[in-house]
Amino acid sequence: MKLKVLVVAGDGIGPEVTAEAVRILRTVAELGGHDFEFRNALIGGAAIKAHGTPLPESTLEAALESDAVLLGAVGSNEFNALPPDKRPEAGLLQIRQALGGYGNLRPAFAWPSLAVNSPLKPEVTDGADIIFVRELLGGLYFGTPREWNRETNSAYNTMRYTRDEIVRVARVAFELAASRRQKVTSVDKANVLETSQLWRATVTEVAKEYPGIALDHQYVDSFAMHLMNIPRNFDVVLTENLFGDILSDEAAVITGSLGMLPSATVGGKVNLYEPVHGSAPDIAGKGLANPLGAILTAAMLLRHSAKLEQDALAIETAVRKVLEAGYRTADLVRGESKQKLTTQEMGQKVFEALNEI
Amino acid sequence: MKLKVLVVAGDGIGPEVTAEAVRILRTVAELGGHDFEFRNALIGGAAIKAHGTPLPESTLEAALESDAVLLGAVGSNEFNALPPDKRPEAGLLQIRQALGGYGNLRPAFAWPSLAVNSPLKPEVTDGADIIFVRELLGGLYFGTPREWNRETNSAYNTMRYTRDEIVRVARVAFELAASRRQKVTSVDKANVLETSQLWRATVTEVAKEYPGIALDHQYVDSFAMHLMNIPRNFDVVLTENLFGDILSDEAAVITGSLGMLPSATVGGKVNLYEPVHGSAPDIAGKGLANPLGAILTAAMLLRHSAKLEQDALAIETAVRKVLEAGYRTADLVRGESKQKLTTQEMGQKVFEALNEI
Numbered sequence A, B: 001m002k003l004k005v006l007v008v009a010g011d012g013i014g015p016e017v018t019a020e021a022v023r024i025l026r027t028v029a030e031l032g033g034h035d036f037e038f039r040n041a042l043i044g045g046a047a048i049k050a051h052g053t054p055l056p057e058s059t060l061e062a063a064l065e066s067d068a069v070l071l072g073a074v075g076s077n078e079f080n081a082l083p084p085d086k087r088p089e090a091g092l093l094q095i096r097q098a099l100g101g102y103g104n105l106r107p108a109f110a111w112p113s114l115a116v117n118s119p120l121k122p123e124v125t126d127g128a129d130i131i132f133v134r135e136l137l138g139g140l141y142f143g144t145p146r147e148w149n150r151e152t153n154s155a156y157n158t159m160r161y162t163r164d165e166i167v168r169v170a171r172v173a174f175e176l177a178a179s180r181r182q183k184v185t186s187v188d189k190a191n192v193l194e195t196s197q198l199w200r201a202t203v204t205e206v207a208k209e210y211p212g213i214a215l216d217h218q219y220v221d222s223f224a225m226h227l228m229n230i231p232r233n234f235d236v237v238l239t240e241n242l243f244g245d246i247l248s249d250e251a252a253v254i255t256g257s258l259g260m261l262p263s264a265t266v267g268g269k270v271n272l273y274e275p276v277h278g279s280a281p282d283i284a285g286k287g288l289a290n291p292l293g294a295i296l297t298a299a300m301l302l303r304h305s306a307k308l309e310q311d312a313l314a315i316e317t318a319v320r321k322v323l324e325a326g327y328r329t330a331d332l333v334r335g336e337s338k339q340k341l342t343t344q345e346m347g348q349k350v351f352e353a354l355n356e357i
Ligand SMILES: CC(C)[C@H](C(=O)O)[C@@H](O)C(=O)O
Pocket: A074, A075, A089, A092, A245, A276, B191, B192, B221
């Protein structure tokens, strides 16, 4: 099959980790006789430096012409003094909006060989396998009006949702649940927020289209606690944009490192794939970054944009084997004697494992 | 000394746990020769049933005439069908607003004898001692305009802050830090929200009034992760209203049970004291509730409203001793052989320990 992938590596560790993800995608193409084409474009701080804007027109055009966009990371301390709409992060929010994907899938999976890396007890994480469906184009992120008024010394943002925005992302969650453990947990703050009341009413309605799937509603505050107490209780977790941002980062502790987490954003014109971790400027360029989040993101790309489920599974198996063999990047090394690898070396190990599957 | 306390026990387990807290306060009064006067009033579902409104005028008047308000819990499934401004929770938000306290202090402390109760590894919780300063009268909770429009099938809420609202709660955090480990972590989402940008700029300014206190800014998403990875790194954590709601519940896992957490709201006309846990209707009236959250809330009342620091410490010591002696309420019982007590029996044990100090 043919697939056009735009790689927007971005800032900090973005280029290092996407390089390893691309290498794995090339390997899959070679092994399977597929025709994957890769182009590169700038975003974030890198784009500000080259073009004065965090999302150049040329990047956006290239993205819209591709079958999938693979993003590295966005964000750089250099630009902290700029107003929000000029900062690297603005490029990320703009490309999300332009591509139109509203369902951000964020798995949090307890890899057995990484139990020692989690602050949670092994009996708590054992068997945990959650996927967040985070609404990505609504709520406080994009809601208007919004303002920081320097004359009145006040500021406001708007959390806004329409029924249609909730229906479409809820369907993503229920479809996903159908292929998993038939269970959706919807998270809101309906005891306080009107937006959450609309959210809860709408999700309850959508649930009727899926009679086989159990739906549970939880308040965001107590969910943040239950998620740590009994992660095994959850399967598909459906949330609005900001709640999903907070909760999916919290869920990283189930996995043991933010560096392990992939994500895929579906439903728009072109799907967007990005590891959950940030640009980590402090370790950029030192070979310390964990490429597994980006590599697992590549697996999600194959699954959702190329329908190559077997190849996605093969990558996930390769990652599991490499971890079981004791290989670790810096973020994963703990007291015990594990072999510490650079970003590239870890990519190489996954490459080798993949060739053996 | 003389102290007038209004007890609004509220719904579910509220009456059971406040009864034990009041008993401990009476003991302190007797032992110290103080004159504490207790009155009772209705709030939440209990008030809706008796007066058709979650915060009757008579409760509010009594609250404003007292030196401190001790609240149990608010919330009941019976009223889930009512619009938000008629539900039990509306009574809670109204009394918070009427009393005017904007600084909600929520300690999260790792009691050594409860390490087995936390989903976190003991080496992670060991020594953790955090206090959240949650802004309680601003943000999405009270921001207008807000609406669920059933004609357009859309809804919105407003997250709103003024500089003055941020300054006053930031001062609470810095003052507190001065008596602790000289460190404030301010949590926001300044890479996306204008409200957070104002928050960050204002907190940075207030920090200049406290040259001895270190200030650190964190994004709410990665903070939710760091809080679990290295709770010991944090001392005073300053946040806006909703972030504080989510993060302080998440921090309950450091302690091992939501039932252990007290809170105090300061800065207004009358301070408000409430355990962090909810009304837990499923276990109400069965003697299963943990009264220690309410009892530790009584200790905060003595500390902040009566300036009886020694008595506050004595209660905290009594709780520690009772836990060390192996006594547990249902929420705290784990596999090992601990003596399981009812709500009242646990209150009795703290009473006895207090008499021995
Ligand atoms: C960088 C930031 C704008 C972004 C977000 O908040 O969505 C990030 O935290 C994420 O979760 O992808």
